[in-house]
Amino acid sequence: MANVKIFLAILPLFFASFHGSTTEDSHEFDWNKHHDNKELKDIMVAVNERCPEITRLYSLPEKEHENVPKTTVNNNKLWVIEFAKQPGTHVKGIPEFKYIGNMHGNEVVGRELLLRLMDYMCTAYIQQKDDDRHINWLIENTRIHIMPTMNPDGWEIASTSDADGYQNGVSNWLAGRANANGVDLNRNFPDLNKIYYKIHNQPNHPNNHIDQHFEVMQLLEQANASVKFERETKILMSWLHTVDFVLSANMHNGDLVANYPFDETLDGSAHKYTASPDDKTFRDLAKSYSYVHRKMGKGGAKCEEKEKEFKDGITNGANWYSVPGGMQDYNYLSTNCMEITLELGCDKFPAADKLQELWLDNIESLFNFMFQVHTGVKGTVTLPDNWLDETYTNIHVKDMDSNSDIDHDIIPSKDGDYYRLLSNGRYVVSAVVTDKNGDEVARCDKNVNVNNDHATSKRQVEPKQAQVVDFDFTDSSCAKKNDAEYRDYYYDVRDYLRNMLNRGNKYVGY
Numbered sequence: 001m002a003n004v005k006i007f008l009a010i011l012p013l014f015f016a017s018f019h020g021s022t023t024e025d026s027h028e029f030d031w032n033k034h035h036d037n038k039e040l041k042d043i044m045v046a047v048n049e050r051c052p053e054i055t056r057l058y059s060l061p062e063k064e065h066e067n068v069p070k071t072t073v074n075n076n077k078l079w080v081i082e083f084a085k086q087p088g089t090h091v092k093g094i095p096e097f098k099y100i101g102n103m104h105g106n107e108v109v110g111r112e113l114l115l116r117l118m119d120y121m122c123t124a125y126i127q128q129k130d131d132d133r134h135i136n137w138l139i140e141n142t143r144i145h146i147m148p149t150m151n152p153d154g155w156e157i158a159s160t161s162d163a164d165g166y167q168n169g170v171s172n173w174l175a176g177r178a179n180a181n182g183v184d185l186n187r188n189f190p191d192l193n194k195i196y197y198k199i200h201n202q203p204n205h206p207n208n209h210i211d212q213h214f215e216v217m218q219l220l221e222q223a224n225a226s227v228k229f230e231r232e233t234k235i236l237m238s239w240l241h242t243v244d245f246v247l248s249a250n251m252h253n254g255d256l257v258a259n260y261p262f263d264e265t266l267d268g269s270a271h272k273y274t275a276s277p278d279d280k281t282f283r284d285l286a287k288s289y290s291y292v293h294r295k296m297g298k299g300g301a302k303c304e305e306k307e308k309e310f311k312d313g314i315t316n317g318a319n320w321y322s323v324p325g326g327m328q329d330y331n332y333l334s335t336n337c338m339e340i341t342l343e344l345g346c347d348k349f350p351a352a353d354k355l356q357e358l359w360l361d362n363i364e365s366l367f368n369f370m371f372q373v374h375t376g377v378k379g380t381v382t383l384p385d386n387w388l389d390e391t392y393t394n395i396h397v398k399d400m401d402s403n404s405d406i407d408h409d410i411i412p413s414k415d416g417d418y419y420r421l422l423s424n425g426r427y428v429v430s431a432v433v434t435d436k437n438g439d440e441v442a443r444c445d446k447n448v449n450v451n452n453d454h455a456t457s458k459r460q461v462e463p464k465q466a467q468v469v470d471f472d473f474t475d476s477s478c479a480k481k482n483d484a485e486y487r488d489y490y491y492d493v494r495d496y497l498r499n500m501l502n503r504g505n506k507y508v509g510y
């Protein structure tokens with residue numbers, strides 16, 4: 001009997017009940033209405049003022065850059081609120097997470113959920129209730145960035161497209177989807193897939209931060225005069241390269257499913273399963289949202305009769321329909337960040353009286369997904385001081401269960417910390433140090449068993465950090481190689497790419 005008692009005692013500690021306390025956070029704001037762009041900003045300011053120790057409100061870009069606009073086409077700013085123990089700074093060992101809502105201006109559920117989420121987290125922090133201690137753990141151990149709208153101009157177009165006003169919902173399926181220039185932002189990111197698909201069978205090809213290897217912005221713009229990056233796209237790209245994000249979701253409407261990379265097919269066909277090198281991990285990440293959602297993972301969740309059901313409430317993006325130039329694949333190929341796309345319901349702009357139900361559908365998933373940033377492995381790479389300016393480090397992973405290399409390395413932050421999300425299994429995790437020519441000069445391999453059970457089920461016992469795997473090249477376990485042992489890790493394919501695109505090479509620093 002003793003064991004049973006312990007079991008019962010542990011269960012409610014985590015995710016005890018969001019439902020019980022959901023009404024207590026509505027002390028100040030009305031969550032049964034849609035919030036316009038001014039009200040959205042007011043809520044963010046109010047949350048920041050109520051929780052100044054753990055939040056920071058900022059607009060993008062944070063640093064001026066000649067190539068990065070300061071506002072959207074209609075002069076709106078893109079606002080972000082950050083939750084962290086030390087807002088405003090990256091802390092070594094603390095992973096960076098983001099949620100982005102309302103990329104398509106007429107898909108508004110994410111926007112409202114994220115506003116309520118930030119208020120809910122702030123309230124949990126102030127009240128310090130035992131039921132909410134996992135939320136406070138999350139704030140202590142994560143840097144969470146929340147952008148409720150990426151397309152405020154589109155929202156304005158959508159919300160004025162209905163003569164009866166928008167609180168009763170908007171039925172127009174397309175008005176406000178694009179930005180004020182009429183461009184779909186989720187088709188407007190650099191199409192790195194096409195480059196990756198061209199090189200991925202070549203030996204020693206770069207498999208991460210593709211545009212930084214290839215200076216791709218300029219190349220793409222020159223190679224194809226029709227490519228023009230929108231103001232919102234440039235602002236987002238600059239943000240993605242400023243913060244070392246590890247995990248992200250961007251929120252849409254029009255269906256009910258968690259969508260994971262790749263989003264673009266290899267051969268240009270309209271629908272074909274296109275696995276990314278991290279397919280296994282991405283499927284787990286998508287399930288961490290869909291399974292905990294009240295409806296998404298339950299089956300039968302389809303918006304049209306003729307549509308086929310999404311098994312487990314997840315889908316490979318390209319298998320559903322191919323999206324070239326999407327933000328999700330850009331995150332994966334251009335940064336360390338693994339992003340999924342959440343479709344939060346059939347109705348793109350539902351009536352305001354549906355928002356409470358949508359909140360209850362999503363609240364546990366919203367937290368469970370954030371906890372996934374603490375899965376896989378993390379650690380620090382320590383290099384001798386005299387290597388710092390002359391080397392690059394990649395974190396490479398070999399999956400020992402399938403005996404295959406995962407063709408997607410990540411790179412440590414400038415502080416030396418790294419985060420490698422991985423699904424359960426046996427791996428060899430390696431820190432590979434190269435010189436500027438891409439020649440491997442040092443390498444350290446570690447056998448790792450990943451067991452994410454602490455963060456993948458709904459009823460978690462206690463939140464935990466990801467397993468720590470450090471690499472120290474200042475001691476003998478990770479020594480530098482002799483010159484004779486050098487080998488190509490990356491070959492320099494810039495010339496190849498330049499020839500392919502038949503253009504120049506001036507770097508554009510996004």
Ligand SMILES: [Zn+2]
Pocket residue numbers: 104107251252253254
């Ligand atoms: Zn959308």
